[in-house]
Amino acid sequence: MHQLSFFPSRTMALYVGRLFLVRSFGILFALVLVLQTLDLLGESGKILAVAGNGDSEVWRYVGLRLPQIVETFLPFSVLLGTILTLATLNQNSEVIAMKAAGMSAHQVLAPLFLAAFLVAGISFAFNERIVARATASLSAWQKVEYARIPVDNGVRSNIWVRAGDDLINAQTVQTTGGTVKLTGVRVYERTGGVLSSILRADSARAIAGGWEFTNASRFIRRSGTVRELGTIVAAKGVRPDQFTLAQVKGDELPFLQLKSAIADLEAAGRPVDALKGVLWHKISGPLSAILMPLLGAVAAFGLARSGKLFVRAILGMALGFAYFVADNFALAMGDLGAYSPFLAAWGPFILFALIGEMILIRTEE
Incomplete structure (x- = not known):
């Protein structure tokens, strides 16, 4: 019966899911704090060099830049949170206890998949409601080098x-x-x-x-x-x-507005393949959080006392970072027109999902 149930133990699912979420968001908070501080050190001088700018403009920059940093490093945080959670469960022999209770590797990872899906939903909503607007405002402000933004003359x-x-x-x-x-x-x-x-x-x-x-x-x-x-x-x-039609920048528009703008540009005979890749990446990007438990799963299985736990954790990190590299490369190829929009947005996701599943099955199932 355990083998037919995706969540054999509700208590275990809540325990593992809570552990994963707390560690992922804790890592995200630490990363954002450090990176925002470093970024502000480099930009505060440019902001304050403009006549009339003061502390309020510095805090305005922080408010606009912070969502971009969160969007960029949320998948990294989920990856590190996954590896830290699974390595800890392995080190404390909790994975062995789950396996001894008849749970398969996929059932052990099921709470992480569910929690990662929740993170993906939050990430998508956050990107749509906050990040797109902040990116558009910051881009317009940086074009005038942090001075007052002139009124658009329509030319x-x-x-x-x-x-x-x-x-x-x-x-x-x-x-x-x-x-x-x-x-x-x-x-x-x-x-x-x-x-x-x-x-x-x-x-x-x-x-x-x-x-x-x-x-x-x-x-x-x-x-x-x-x-x-x-x-x-x-x-x-x-x-x-x-x-x-104004020039469209995909990262400055929410999904539905970008889809409408692409339709207008396509009717006008403008090239839109690069924008279509950005459009679909607005979905595949947040969904990359679901891949992280699969790519980091190598840290969960195998005997911790064998001395290979650290190597397994490094392997999980390598797989995760290889995905991010492949994702950015595919988007760049989509911008150049070398990849189709679908391949640019979904190719790395599908490829690494298959790689992660293959590794999981060969090593544990």
């Missing part, structure tokens, strides 16, 4: 839009009185993916049925000639909002 620069096979580039996009005006416009006209001509114009404004290009000219690639066109109407079917 966008170097905007690219795709219209069918054609690519449109505008040096600046300005919205005045509900009218969208472009300056320094280039339309790269392509046929079958091959450049055929380039339409240039000093400016363009949205009108009914298209865009009115001023002082336009067209360079014909095949003949190498330039034709002066004056004022013409072109780029029919291209919507003004395709140019006014």
